[in-house]
Amino acid sequence: MPTPAQIDVIKQTVPVLQQHGETLTRHFYARMFEHNPEVKRYFNPAHQRSGGQQRALAGAILAYAQHIEDPSALASAIEVIAQKHTSLTIQPEHYPIVGENLLASIQEVLGDAATDDILDAWAAAYGELAQVFIDREQAIYAQQREQQGWAGFKPFTVVRRQVESDNIVSLYLAPEDGSTPPAHLPGQYVSIRLQDADGNTAMRNYSLSNAPGASAYRISVKRELGGDDAPNGDVSNRIHDGLAKGDRIELSPPCGAFTLELPAPADKPLVFIAGGVGITPLISMAHAALNASASRPVTFVQAARHGGLRAFTSELEALAKDYPNFELHTCFSEPREADLSDDDRVKGGELEADDLERWVGGWGATYYFCGPLPMMQKVDQMLEAKGVAADDRRYECFGPLQPLKA
Numbered sequence: 001m002p003t004p005a006q007i008d009v010i011k012q013t014v015p016v017l018q019q020h021g022e023t024l025t026r027h028f029y030a031r032m033f034e035h036n037p038e039v040k041r042y043f044n045p046a047h048q049r050s051g052g053q054q055r056a057l058a059g060a061i062l063a064y065a066q067h068i069e070d071p072s073a074l075a076s077a078i079e080v081i082a083q084k085h086t087s088l089t090i091q092p093e094h095y096p097i098v099g100e101n102l103l104a105s106i107q108e109v110l111g112d113a114a115t116d117d118i119l120d121a122w123a124a125a126y127g128e129l130a131q132v133f134i135d136r137e138q139a140i141y142a143q144q145r146e147q148q149g150w151a152g153f154k155p156f157t158v159v160r161r162q163v164e165s166d167n168i169v170s171l172y173l174a175p176e177d178g179s180t181p182p183a184h185l186p187g188q189y190v191s192i193r194l195q196d197a198d199g200n201t202a203m204r205n206y207s208l209s210n211a212p213g214a215s216a217y218r219i220s221v222k223r224e225l226g227g228d229d230a231p232n233g234d235v236s237n238r239i240h241d242g243l244a245k246g247d248r249i250e251l252s253p254p255c256g257a258f259t260l261e262l263p264a265p266a267d268k269p270l271v272f273i274a275g276g277v278g279i280t281p282l283i284s285m286a287h288a289a290l291n292a293s294a295s296r297p298v299t300f301v302q303a304a305r306h307g308g309l310r311a312f313t314s315e316l317e318a319l320a321k322d323y324p325n326f327e328l329h330t331c332f333s334e335p336r337e338a339d340l341s342d343d344d345r346v347k348g349g350e351l352e353a354d355d356l357e358r359w360v361g362g363w364g365a366t367y368y369f370c371g372p373l374p375m376m377q378k379v380d381q382m383l384e385a386k387g388v389a390a391d392d393r394r395y396e397c398f399g400p401l402q403p404l405k406a
Helices: 004-012 014-035 037-042 045-050 052-066 071-087 094-113 116-148 234-242 276-292 313-322 353-360 373-385
Strands: 154-163 168-175 189-195 201-207 217-222 248-251 270-275 298-304 326-332 346-348 366-370 393-396
Touching (some): 004 014, 004 116, 014 037, 014 052, 052 071, 052 116, 168 234, 189 217, 201 276, 217 276, 276 298, 298 313, 373 393
Antiparallel strands (some): 189 201, 189 248
């Protein structure tokens, strides 16, 4: 635990982190992957190339320094990260690797400005934070073994493939041992582990997109295409092109803090706003909400560029037909001619505040939203401007955790 004097030193480094945080984290990841290549498999290369991982870590380090006197203020962010770590089977022995490379990076980036006092203070602060994560993650592993029957990775089999749109395919996955998978919480994800022909291991997180309690888990994967000299997504393209019924794949237990709150007030409307593949945790939540209550108003807004990229069309239309308390609306930002009609549930253009107010009938709902970061930023700003409380604005970032406000 940092001493009072070390806490003061940490607070004094906040301006440096505000100015040079991303420089530090870029150096840190490059250094760690060079000196400890065994940890590289825990990271998505696309997030490294985009800078998202570096920005997220810089933001996390800055937030920790700003709240060093009261780390409990970061409890929700710590829970999100701990859930992600356990999905990837991060272990206590990984933390000294991170700490060693982080302290070395501080010294190498700041040079003479990295005094012994600064290095000692950050060593103490990192040690305290690492222990917080280790304790929480060990508790999650114990809970997984007790409630879900396993921790770590377990072999599953692809029992069905289903094309959902031009760029999304679903895999239905059942345990290889013939058991029934434990019910997940709506909104949770799993990590999958694959090996390529060269024996290289890759792990990725995918939301569980079907209703909890099914005989198989369903993941729905968008084909990630490269551009601007970036390669295609390795794992997503292998899933689209290579995985077939009967193939083997390894899964970790369901994880994640972005889950539907149940039970909930039956008269408080529930609104889901999905952009692109961000629909995957939300459609699971919609199934769960409708199964839990036949009276609670549920509005589902799906945004896609055009109809060819609209996933789960038949499934959502069936929910609208079967549940009188479920309303479905669609926004096409780049509609094709066949996408538009006289149906007032379908809009050509992006979602705006007036649309939500008309479809939901006010602003007294709980909102869950997931999709591209710019879309989520717009939705969050829209809801905040209408007086929707922070606790009723709930979202999930695919990839590194990022705040919706700059």
